[in-house]
Amino acid sequence: MIQEKLYLKGDKLLDISNYEFKSIKNALRIGREKTIQKVKDSALKGRGGAGFPTGIKWEMAADIEGKEKFVVCNADEGEPGTFKDRYLLEERPLKVLEGIMLAAYAVGADKAYIYIRGEYSKAIEVFSEIIEAAREKNILDDNLFNSNFKLELKLVRGAGAYVCGDETSLINSIEGKRGRSRIKPPYPIEKGLFNQPTVVNNVESLCCTAEVLNPESDDFSELGIEGSRGTKLLCLSGDLNNPGLYEVEFGQITLAEIIYDLGGGINGNKDLRFVIPGGISTAVIKADDLDFPYSYQAFEKRGSSLGSGAVIAVSKKHDLLDVMLNVSRFYMDETCGTCFPCREGNRQINKILKAFKEEDRKIDTELIADIGNTIRLAARCGLGQSSLNFITSVIKNYGKELKFGGKIYA
């Protein structure tokens, strides 16, 4: 039987009086440089989807001179299939708070924001109470644990926009603007919120840093394999018998075990067709290619990505075209409209797929691939760039199976 590795997941952490803040105390003791060094040594990669090394981000931000620096916790979890950050905010908010403190201390920021998507009403309620309790206990605002480090933290609620998960869109949103992405460079670590150096970290990434700095879980950084260290929260959904949130160690479990052991296998009487490994902006992994250890590099090798950790199993019960249309509608509705290729491209893809379904028209796979390449090359933000990964991978792998009216196209 496959065992979970529990670090991020666990009993509820809601009572600030019983929480010891061991990681931040440890960081305050060893100092900024060593804190950053520890996160760098842990080889922690961002858990929001892009996988940028957290320690390097912190180091660059710490080195930049700025009048004022900001840390932003990105809790705008919106990638379909993902619910790990909601779990952390609702059940383990003290770890999230500690992660924010660590980031702020490491880079030299004394002001931080947490941006939680508006639909997460329970998470917003829980985290607001945590901030309130921390203020009352003089853990925020004041000199933190008798050090000379101060931190002010504000919560901003999102209001229903997937694109605000992109860090530059999120920054615009906090500034009270439309959540449209910015051209990079300059990157947020140079010019972010109010044009000041800003570190944006995902909720799970920040919780991981709290594990890295916790003297009681110093084995966390040794877990996994080279290139993929620590643990990962997996959000299992789709056609599985046991969907839900699981925590696994990198490299020690195969995707097949994730689907058939943790996930309890495929429900109903149909077989698995493919797995969407990291949310709908990642390319599919076919059912006959699941026998490899879960790691960043194994997905990269397959032209995909572990994305946000949203593992969605899709069985043969579903009409491929229907699934593609669902994903296509998502991007058509959620593109922020700033970059023409993403805005119009996703609309055209939806048109092509609809015409294929409704008017029995031939599907032009070359045109879809062209549009996909154009968006990938021309969209500003990662969300736009990856918007056609799923659809193009389905066409690549299953183009010949796409049937309509008994005929085979593509």
Add this chain to the structure above:
Amino acid sequence: MEKIKSLFYQDSLLEKLHEIQSTYGYIPETEIDNLSEKYQLSRANVYGVISFYSMFYTEPTGKYIIRICDSISCHLNESDSVLKAVKSYLDLKSHQTTEDKKFTLEVVECLGHCGEGPVMMVNNKIFTKINKNRALEILNDCM
């Protein structure tokens, strides 16, 4: 430096919009005027921000905002049958409000309960693992 500090201490426009909406149920034009003055933005600019975000309304909504997720994980678990039943029961399309101002229907993207789909939200309350009968029951409880 002082300016940046004051920007931090100033309420984010987004938070202000949330507050106004929770008072009135939507964002009335007079408040757009006030915000435009307070934040030194044109009214068009304030309106542009409001219209970008799907959770803000400039018209009164129903007493109950019914949000039903139809993103991939819920969709694989037959959220479309729930949607169909709710749409025909309330005789509404997405983004519409019943004449008696009781219900506003929103077909939405992922609500972050993907392991427990299909999912429906009534105002701030989440209902998981629903089917079409359960959805209609929930609506009836609001009546």
